[in-house]
Amino acid sequence: MDRIITSGVNRRTFLVGSIGTAAALGLSSRPGVASAAPTFKVYNAVRARPDLSAYGVPKRTMIYQNALVVNGTGDETLVKNTIQTNMTAGVTQACLDIEAWPLDSLPDADFAVNAAKYNEVAGWVKEVSPSFRLGWYGILPRRDYWSVIQGTTAAWYADNARRQVIADHVDDVYPSLYTFYTDQTGWVNYANANLTQAGIYNRPGYAIIWPKYHPSAPADIRGTFIARDYWRLQLETVLAHQQSAGSAIVGVAIWNDDSTWDPTADWWLETIDFVNDHNLG
Numbered sequence: 001m002d003r004i005i006t007s008g009v010n011r012r013t014f015l016v017g018s019i020g021t022a023a024a025l026g027l028s029s030r031p032g033v034a035s036a037a038p039t040f041k042v043y044n045a046v047r048a049r050p051d052l053s054a055y056g057v058p059k060r061t062m063i064y065q066n067a068l069v070v071n072g073t074g075d076e077t078l079v080k081n082t083i084q085t086n087m088t089a090g091v092t093q094a095c096l097d098i099e100a101w102p103l104d105s106l107p108d109a110d111f112a113v114n115a116a117k118y119n120e121v122a123g124w125v126k127e128v129s130p131s132f133r134l135g136w137y138g139i140l141p142r143r144d145y146w147s148v149i150q151g152t153t154a155a156w157y158a159d160n161a162r163r164q165v166i167a168d169h170v171d172d173v174y175p176s177l178y179t180f181y182t183d184q185t186g187w188v189n190y191a192n193a194n195l196t197q198a199g200i201y202n203r204p205g206y207a208i209i210w211p212k213y214h215p216s217a218p219a220d221i222r223g224t225f226i227a228r229d230y231w232r233l234q235l236e237t238v239l240a241h242q243q244s245a246g247s248a249i250v251g252v253a254i255w256n257d258d259s260t261w262d263p264t265a266d267w268w269l270e271t272i273d274f275v276n277d278h279n280l281g
Helices: 011-024 076-088 108-128 146-150 154-162 184-201 228-242 266-277
Strands: 041-044 061-064 093-097 133-136 205-209 249-254
Touching (some): 061 076, 076 108, 108 133, 146 154, 146 184, 154 184, 184 228, 184 249, 205 228, 228 266
Parallel strands (some): 041 249, 061 093, 093 133, 205 249
């Protein structure tokens, strides 16, 4: 898979460029100047599952649909066995990802049916252990780019508000901030709006970001790694939001679909720099 390489740019030149972009978008003017609140952490949710704790990046467990659902229906035995297996391995908190039950643009009656399915699974998790912390990937709030960019947010706000019935059954929220376009200003605006909407549920929030362009991005960039300065901007944006008044965001979880781990990837090297610059380890 193609990657965007910036290895020809030295560290000083790179930081000057990225800092300028961040300043133009209202972020911290220099990495390391504004220290993060103690609760903010960068979490490792990549599929390759490397142990990155030595870099100050602890694991955040993802539990996927195939460990929770059978033939489109939540399976109580499977759910409970999955949670028990994770707890035996020392896991006490996880992001659950079920994408079989759509919520977007549904009439209220259909929405209620699918919301009840999420809540049923959440209930089974809590029957195994009331203290196990769970949240759903990408539905609290609904990820929305164009409503923000076009300034047509009323329907989006209303849809997010009705999802409170699901939020009432979780401990955390995981807003998805995947990248669809090269427009960095657009991404920052979309991210901040989605992070703010995540706060309406009064739950700790962990933004989920991905160092690649989404599969639905334009054909010439989809599936490719985003540029290193763009990645740094995304990390800085989430941190800046966390430091703003009233933010519910407490961390960022990095997801990646690669099956093998590349410790030399630009996005990972920049993540290490970000963690070190802000003393997040």
